[in-house]
Amino acid sequence: MKNISNKLSSSIYGKGLLLVAIMVLASCNSKEKSTVPNEDSSVEIENPDVITLTETQFASGNMEIGKITTQPFNTIVKANGMFAVPPENQADVSAYFAGYVKDISLLPGDAVKKGQTLFTIENPEYVQAQQDFLEAKGRLNYLKSDYERQKELMADNVTSKKNFLKAESEYTxxxxxxxxxxxxxSLMNINPNTLSGENIRSVISVPSPISGYATTINATKGMYLNPSDVAITVTNTDNLHIELKIFEKDLPMVKEGQPINVRLQNDMTNVYKGKVHLVNKAINIQDRTVDIHGDLVNESDAKLFAPGMYIEGEILTTTTEYPALPMEAVANIDNDYFVLVKENDTTFRRVLVKIGATNNDFIQIVNADDFDVNTEFLTKGAYNLITE
Structure with missing residues (x-):
């Protein structure tokens, strides 16, 4: 019985040792596995602020490198307005005498010359005026002769003073x-020196007082025109100028001769150059604005526009110099502004900058002192790389 118990204990003890050995081996295997490096841990995490470009990418993107430079910046007074012409370059044409429009063939935009017939009007009353003139002309020759004769007779005391005064009165x-x-x-455009009984007419022509373009046509054939009715408006655009309105608070900054940048409201990309010609000395009490008159620097630009076209203007007043980069070099991301700084031939680093004024396609870099004077930036093609 005792031998059986000893065998049983020996068997249990052996199994226990076997179990312990298995657990130790399992633990060793587990440790060995944990020491095997994870494949993911060998991959370097990319820095989103570092961008690497190949020479091909740089060339195909037409990219450029540049440094911070000192650029002039102007204090700008913004204004709205329109193109206009001087008063002497626009004429509202009406007939001096009432009548019916007989002939008119102009269309808006037609060019006209000074003295050219714009339209003709007809009225029987014109005949009476010509008749009265010819009758007065015929009587005048006789009355003048009689007056001079009575004057001589009066000097010789041959005639009475009454006859002389009567002749003088009738002649005068x-x-x-x-x-x-x-x-x-003459106002009827009828030459009195060539008028005779044979060429009396009931139709008169209305000439253009200036050269230019027929910009507004209110008259039509058969229409009855009163002397106060405007039939046609003729505009000469040769002296097209800029009319802007500024607020009274900006008046002290605006002076004659200052440059003006002009843009059309539907085309903000093209900029036309002008300069301040005249500053009005009176303030419009209704909207508290002041009128500014300007001239286009390039007179040929006037042919591109028409009076009444709305424009947006920038009057460039005082000038200050600031360190700046081209506007293409700076990208806006959630109201933060970034540039790409060159680290080597193929690598650029995205850096936060503080910006200020903008002018002439340049933007002020407020924290320019944070960079070395030789620091190079990606000045063209940076926007897409920064915002990607």
């Missing part, structure tokens, strides 16, 4: 009528 009255009718015919 008829002369006034003649001169008045002569002026009236």
């Amino acid at each position: 009255v008829t002369l006034a009528q003649y001169q008045s009718l002569k002026k009236k015919l």
Whole structure:
């Protein structure tokens, strides 16, 4: 019995040793596995602020390298306005005398010359005016001769003073009528010196007072025109100028001769150059603005525009120099501004910068002192790389 117990204990003890050995081996295997490096741990994490470019990418993207430079920046007074012409370059044409429009063939935009017939009007009353003139002209010759004869007789005491005064009065009255009718015919565009009974007419022509373009046409064939009715507006665009309005607070900064950048409201990319010609001395009390008149630097630009076109202007006042980069070198990401600093031939690092004023495609770098004077930046093609 005792031998059986000893064998049983020996068997249990052996199994225990075997179990312990298995556990030790398992633990060793586990430790060995844990020492095997993970494949992911061997991969370096990329720095999002570092960008690497190949020479091919640099060339195909037309990229450029540059440094911070000192650029002039102007204090800008912004203004709105339009293109306009001087008062003498625009004429509202109407007939001096009422009548019916007989002929008119102009279209808006047609070019006209000074003295050219714009339209014709007809009225029987024109005939009466010409008749009265010819009658006054005929009487005047006789009355003038009689007046001079009575004057000589009066000097010789041959005639009475009454006869002389009567002749003088009739001559003076008829002369006034003649001169008045002569002026009236001139306004009718009828030459009184060539008028005779054979060429009396009921139709008169209305000429253009200036050269330019027919910009507005209100008259139509058969329409009855009163002297106060504007039939056609003629505009000469040769002296097209800039009319802007600034707020009264900006008046002390604006002076004659200052540059103006002009942009059309529907085309903000093209900039046209002008300069301040005249600053009004009166303030519009309704909107508290001041009128500014300017001239286009390039007179040929006037052919591109028409009076009444709305524009946005920037009057460049005082000038200050600041360190700056081209605007293409700076990208805005959630109101933070970044540039790409060159680290070597193929690597660029994204860096936060502080910006200030903008002018002439340059932007002020407020923290320029944070960079060495020889630091190079990606000045063209940086925006897409920074925002990717």
